[in-house]
Amino acid sequence: MAFLQPRFPLAQLPTPLHRAHRLEAALGVGPLLLKRDDLIGFGLAGNKTRPLEFLLGAARAEGADVFVTGGGPGSNFCPAAAMAARAAGLDCELVVWGDPAGAPNLALAVAAGATLIPTGDTNREAVDVLVAERAATLRAAGRRPYAVPRGGSTALGAVGFAAAAVELAQQLDEEPALIVLAVGSGGSSAGLMAGLAAAGLDTPVLGVSVSRPPAEIAAHVQELAAGCAALLGTPAPRAPEIIDARGPGFGTATRRERERARLALHTEGLLLDETYGAEAFSAAVDQLEAGSGPVLYWHTGGLLPATTSIMKGTT
Ligand SMILES: Cc1ncc(COP(=O)(O)O)c(C=O)c1O
Known part of the structure; x- marks a missing residue:
């Protein structure tokens, strides 16, 4: 099909x-x-490459310029999202719970060009709400965000x-x-x-x-x-x-x-x-x-x- x-x-x-x-x-x-x-x-x-193909496809079709999502220190999705966003020509912002310092997966996301926004606590569930809030802030500032919850799910x-x-x-x-x-x-x-x-x-x-x-x-x-x-x-x-x-x-x-x-x-x-x-x-x-x-x-x-x-x- x-x-x-x-x-x-x-x-x-x-x-x-x-x-x-x-x-x-x-x-x-x-x-x-x-x-x-x-x-x-x-x-x-x-x-995580598989959902990202469709999420970035939609983001580009909408004319988005920044991909906003999030996760935690051990997230595989965060670096994957950062690399995919950059490959698709978008900026990437990641709302992250927990302590990002010394987390190799998040270091990779940053190396790939993402900006981290630490929540400052360990509440994982709050991340999806904060992702939506960050997207609203970016939109109000004239950016064109495409936001997805943790895991791109x-x-x-x-x-x-x-x-x-x-x-x-x-x-x-x-x-x-x-x-x-x-x-x-x-x-x-x-x-x-x-x-x-x-x-x-x-x-x-x-x-x-x-x-x-x-x-x-x-x-x-x-x-x-x-x-x-x-x-x-x-x-x-x-x-x-x-x-x-x-x-x-x-x-x-x-x-x-x-x-x-x-x-x-x-x-x-x-x-x-x-x-x-x-x-x-x-x-x-x-x-x-x-x-x-x-x-x-x-x-x-x-x-x-x-x-x-x-x-x-x-x-
Ligand atoms: C290596 C790996 N396997 C499985 C999963 C689970 O996939 P899902 O979040 O779509 O349930 C993840 C999620 O990040 C993952 O990184």
Whole structure:
């Protein structure tokens, strides 16, 4: 199907899809398929490249001159947004909670040309309101802002992952029994649900929530998925199953999750971050061990700073 929304191309698509034979042998389970959005080819931005293509497409179509969004010290989206905005010829302003000092992801965003606006506290939820307020201030000063909430998770941003589902449908020889991916702000899984429905696939999806209670994020994903399908004019998507992988806290994996991430590194050269990847990958292995049949793990990327404890072998 064609996606008619304006799109600013950033990614090298399709991202690879392949079997993880060495990992299967090491784990003693399978088949395990990997969809490699970590190799998406735009500034280590991983899965977030996909919504940004449509968000920047809309921003440019509206004649915007500054992209306004936000996040926290460990955000992958902030540097991705900064790089994408600059590539599209826009300025970028980022409202950030927490302490930006010494945060490599935010340093990268600044190096890419973004301006940080620290909130001065650790309230994550307040960021989206402050993003809208900053956009209003910029507009009053004669600028043309395009503002999006944390993670770029809007119905339009989700179109990026709907397109990814159609991309996947074209790559698959056989439908897997299950697709597993990490869930943060929900836009990726929402778009995936909408895109699978659009492609006529009813493959179940297991969302692995790393930051929000499953019931809360499931409702949000469902709303975003419905909004995305409405934009595309495609059938109503099914709801994903969402499990709780918050574990020891946001950005910290359990010992087992880290061990499995190290195994993925040793056997396949697969770099999983401790915020999203290690948790979601481990959930995929749980499913294989439970005998669910062929599992597709959607590797969403994640920046290097969050992989360090896995590299050191810290447990
Ligand atoms: C590496 C990685 N994986 C998964 C996600 C979750 O995506 P979403 O916020 O669309 O749920 C993020 C979000 O920033 C991410 O950076």
